[in-house]
Amino acid sequence: MRRYSKHTDEDDIRQRPGRKGTRPRTNIRPKHEDAASGMVLTVDRGRLTCLVDDRVILAMKARELGRKAAVVGDRVALVGDMSGKKDTLARIVRIEERSSVLRRTADDDDPYERIVVANADQLAIVTALADPEPRPRLIDRCLVAAFDAGLKPLLVLTKSDLASPDKLLEAYGALDFPYVVTSREELENGDAADHVREFLAGRTTAFVGHSGVGKTTLVNALVPEDRKRVTGHVNAVTGRGRHTTTSALALPLADAQGWVIDTPGVRSFGLHHVDPSRVIHAFPDLEPGTEGCPRACSHDEPDCALDAWVEEGHADPARLYSLRRLLSTRERREGD
Numbered sequence: 001m002r003r004y005s006k007h008t009d010e011d012d013i014r015q016r017p018g019r020k021g022t023r024p025r026t027n028i029r030p031k032h033e034d035a036a037s038g039m040v041l042t043v044d045r046g047r048l049t050c051l052v053d054d055r056v057i058l059a060m061k062a063r064e065l066g067r068k069a070a071v072v073g074d075r076v077a078l079v080g081d082m083s084g085k086k087d088t089l090a091r092i093v094r095i096e097e098r099s100s101v102l103r104r105t106a107d108d109d110d111p112y113e114r115i116v117v118a119n120a121d122q123l124a125i126v127t128a129l130a131d132p133e134p135r136p137r138l139i140d141r142c143l144v145a146a147f148d149a150g151l152k153p154l155l156v157l158t159k160s161d162l163a164s165p166d167k168l169l170e171a172y173g174a175l176d177f178p179y180v181v182t183s184r185e186e187l188e189n190g191d192a193a194d195h196v197r198e199f200l201a202g203r204t205t206a207f208v209g210h211s212g213v214g215k216t217t218l219v220n221a222l223v224p225e226d227r228k229r230v231t232g233h234v235n236a237v238t239g240r241g242r243h244t245t246t247s248a249l250a251l252p253l254a255d256a257q258g259w260v261i262d263t264p265g266v267r268s269f270g271l272h273h274v275d276p277s278r279v280i281h282a283f284p285d286l287e288p289g290t291e292g293c294p295r296a297c298s299h300d301e302p303d304c305a306l307d308a309w310v311e312e313g314h315a316d317p318a319r320l321y322s323l324r325r326l327l328s329t330r331e332r333r334e335g336d
């Protein structure tokens with residue numbers, strides 16, 4: 001990975017040479033001009049596992065970063081011991097500008113928001129068709145979070161060997177985003193990975209979903225054996241198994257074809273941070289019906305044009321119910 005030889009701090013120096021004209025004064029010395037660039041793969045109790053070139057190294061945040069926390073997916077600048085050897089610790093001195101942030105709150109009334117992943121451009125919403133039962137409300141919430149963060153949604157329906165996807169596809173298959181259905185058999189013969197991979201090329205995809213839906217199984221099927229060594233390294237470096245960590249984990253696909261980010265299973269996807277007026281964007285099937293709405297319609301009020309529009313048969317009434325439910329519960333605690 002490139003070094004930060006072109007960092008702007010250096011340009012400062014050229015424009016402002018020291019008194020003697022040869023050496024920069026110490027107070028305008030470039031900050032960490034020799035920092036290496038890396039990506040945060042996972043975070044565990046203040047220790048960040050980063051990929052620098054092809055090495056997996058452990059790092060901590062430098063004090064100068066203050067309260068700003070680096071999260072999985074962040075591009076960072078690091079200094080210090082970059083050997084990746086046991087008991088070494090590098091320091092993260094800079095977090096580069098993020099292209100996106102995926103946020104969630106534990107509950108809608110919980111103002112404490114965590115950033116799940118930085119710099120993702122796609123959100124794979126993983127739902128099992130059974131065991132655990134699919135939860136359309138959770139799908140809707142993930143869709144809202146995706147649209148709010150500017151991520152492309154991808155719906156992944158797992159465990160089709162246990163139940164049919166027909167009912168869910170009636171509601172979600174018609175929407176304007178891609179979906180994939182996978183089964184145990186397709187996981188085993190490689191078809192599941194092949195189908196899902198078609199949507200991953202060149203992208204950084206965060207996989208989210210309820211606990212037990214099969215995210216980790218799928219991510220493992222997507223990441224080829226030789227890349228899994230990275231996971232091995234991560235576990236070796238952090239000294240913990242995958243299932244004891246509460247952080248997301250980023251893994252590279254083969255041939256630099258993109259990144260997959262496994263995230264811990266959730267029971268809810270709080271949307272405290274999302275402006276209610278933006279919720280409608282996650283319902284592209286209903287959005288055209290809002291044309292007849294009064295100005296600044298909340299879509300949860302008597303004058304809302306959606307009722308009549310849905311009655312005319314333009315969209316599934318269940319979807320309007322979902323929207324209303326999401327809007328009315330957004331401010332309250334909800335477990336789904």
Ligand SMILES: Nc1nc2c(ncn2[C@@H]2O[C@H](COP(=O)(O)OP(=O)(O)OP(=O)(O)O)[C@@H](O)[C@H]2O)c(=O)[nH]1
Pocket residue numbers: 158159160161162182183184185187209210211212213214215216217218263264265266
């Ligand atoms: N029948 C069936 N079982 C599956 C399928 N995919 C995954 N499973 C099983 O579902 C269980 C949960 O899978 P995981 O991959 O651990 O689920 P997860 O979403 O990562 O769960 P968390 O780690 O809690 O977030 C495991 O026992 C898997 O073997 C599938 O397509 N069909």
Ligand SMILES: [Zn+2]
Pocket residue numbers: 290293294297298299300303304305306
């Ligand atoms: Zn309305």
